[in-house]
Amino acid sequence: MSETEPSRQEKPAKPSKSFGLLRSSVIVSVMTLLSRVLGLARDIAIANYFGSKTEADAFFVAFKIPNFFRRLFAEGAFSQAFVPVLTEYHTKRSHTEVKELISRTMGTLGGVLLILSSIGILAAPLIIHISAPGFRKVPETLVLTAEMLQITFPYLMLISLTALCGSVLNSFNRFAIPAFTPVLLNVALILATLFMTPWFDEPVMALAYGVMLAGIAQLCFQLPFLVRLQLFSWPRWGWHHEGVQRIMKLMVPALFGASVYQISVLFDTVLASLLETGSISWLYYSERLTQLPQGIFGIAIATVILPSLSRKHAEQSSESFSRTIDWALKLVCLVGIPSALALFILAEPLIATLFHYGAMQDSDVFNAAKSLRAYTLGLVAFMLIKVLATGYFSRHDTKTPVRIAIKAMFASMILNVILVIPLKHAGLALATSLSSLLNAGMLYWGLHRIGVFKLQPGWRLLSLRMLLANSLMVFVVYKLMADVSFWLSWGWIDRALQIALLVSAGVLAYAAALFLSGFKPRHLAH
Structure with a gap:
């Protein structure tokens, strides 16, 4: 037996043929739903304990900075480059070569991020001076944020290695484990808020340690599944x-493209830090609500189709490639449009139900609702970007999305400056939404122009059905919704029951209208 041939003990793990894209998407969505629900529970706990005070703003900045790099190295450029190469190795090469690729990649990524994390810890005060200049007005907040950043920065290396493991599992159709892993972060932060805060003179420091412990737990959770697939060996420099x-x-180029978006996000943070206290927290709470449908459906669909599109590209199956993207876009529209409309209508009720306790004031609810409505205008675009970008990454084209992202970034920054004066923090959210619409439009046109994607039959009829269903849903929810003053005065039980009623009525109205117009579940088959 040659060295490149796998032994009986190293038999390659084959992707399960029984999993269709829809079934895989549902699995990822369910696991992501669990994570997002616990994420909301985490934010409820933080909002109840810290509200929109300076301590909350400090933690969100200290957490956002390692997340900035995480999205570059983990969810962003790395996974977009790693999955197509891994898929090609798995399709055309031996199991031993696949295993070595994973080992060498893990060792190289880990080594680079260890150096970067060390620099980040040492340079934490300087980073905070640059990323949150508004904190200079309150030196105590500046020092507190820098101290928390030194604790949270190692999360970058831990979660990036976790993302590598998750990319491997996704490529072998083990979607549930990576989708479940973020649950551990939310559990860690909830426990830190409820039980660890009394241990510190500055209670918010507990959240920083919760982030670091979550990174360790997430990586340790995924490694055994790589071992089970016989895909793990000790990381080696490669x-x-x-x-x-x-x-x-x-x-x-993917790193540059991802950094373009993250620079735009940091620019938002810089401007928000110059606004009134609470602006960063209002943006955070409202963005978290828009991330719920993004994560459950948009990112889930993109996660599932990336390995599939990569295989179709490797097999030169262009027609199937186009149909897969079309299927994903239809699913995004079916879910994203009603989600955006519901969030827009129910902005104050949702924020009051989830966050209006303890330190959260009435004014915080109204301010967070303003930015939530602004974010919802770009919700479908956020989801489309995730899906459309996979059409490029699966074809090993990381340069085109970069050029598009640069144009969208400059548009976002210009809009930020224009809109922040009249609309304050809501202007920052609106600028993000408008630039995302531009980004999604250019990604779509690029795929269409080069001939790798064209809309399949059925869009006109589907559009009419969605128009009818969304109109009925909006009418039902608007008619049943009580005045905002009631939501602010109700206790959490009344709020929860009313939200459950509104959401249930909206979902039933939407589903009934689709069904009566002739839409059937088989139309989602791929």
Whole structure:
């Protein structure tokens, strides 16, 4: 037996043929729903304990900065470059070569991020001076934020290695484990808020330690599943490995493209830190609500179709490639449009139900609702970007999304400056939404122009059905919704019951209208 042939003990793990894209999407969505629900519970606990005080703003900044790099190295450029290369290795090469690629990539990524994390810890005060200049007005907040950043920064390396493990599992159709993993972060922060805060002179420091402990737990949780697939070996430095070199070549433009978006996000934070106290928290709470449908459906669909599109590209199946993207876009529209409309209508009730306790004031509810409505205008675009970008990454094209992202970033920054003066923090959210619409439109046109994607039959009829269903849903929810003053005066039980009633009525109205107009579940088959 040659060295490149797997032994009986190293038999390659084959993707399960029984999993269709829809079933896989549902699995990821269910697991992500659990994570997002616990994420909301986490935010409720934080809002109840800290509200929109300076301590909350400080933690959100200290958490956002490692998340900025996480989205570059984990969810962003790395996974977009790694999955297509890994899929090609799995399709065309031996199991031993696949295993070595994973080992070399893990060792190289871990080494680079260890150095970056060390620099981040040492330079924490300088980073806070740059990323949140408004904190200079209150030196105590500046120092507190820097101290928390030194604790949260190692999360970057831990969660990036976790994302690598998750990308491997996704490529082998083990979608549930990576989708469940974020639950551990939410559990850790809830426990930190409820039980660890009394241990510190500054209670908010408990959240920073909760983040670090969550990173350790998430990585340790996924490693056994790689072992079970016989895909784990000790990380080794592999800068000159052929597969690692290919990943880096794909990653550089993708890294730049992802950084463009994250720079825009940090620019929002800089401007928000210059506004009144609470602006960062209002943006955070409202963005978290829009991330619920994004994570449950948008990111779930993109996660599932990336390995599938990569295989279709490797097999040169262009027609099937186009149909897969079309299927994903239809699913995004079916879920994203009603989600955006519901969030827009129910902005104050949702924020009051979830966050209006303890330190959260009435004014916080109204201010967070303003930015939530602004974010909902771009919700469908946020989801479309996730799906459309996979059409490029699966074809090993990371440069085109970069060019598009740069244009969208400049548009966002210009809109930020224009809108922040009259609309304050809501203007920052609106600028993000408008630039995302531009980004999604350019991504769509690019795929259509080069001929790798075209709309399949059925869009006109589906659009009419969605128009009818969404109109009925909006009418029902608006008629049943009580005045905002009642939501602010009710206790949590009354709020929860009313939200459950409104959501149930809206879902039933939407589903009934689709069904009566002739839409059937089989139309979602792929």
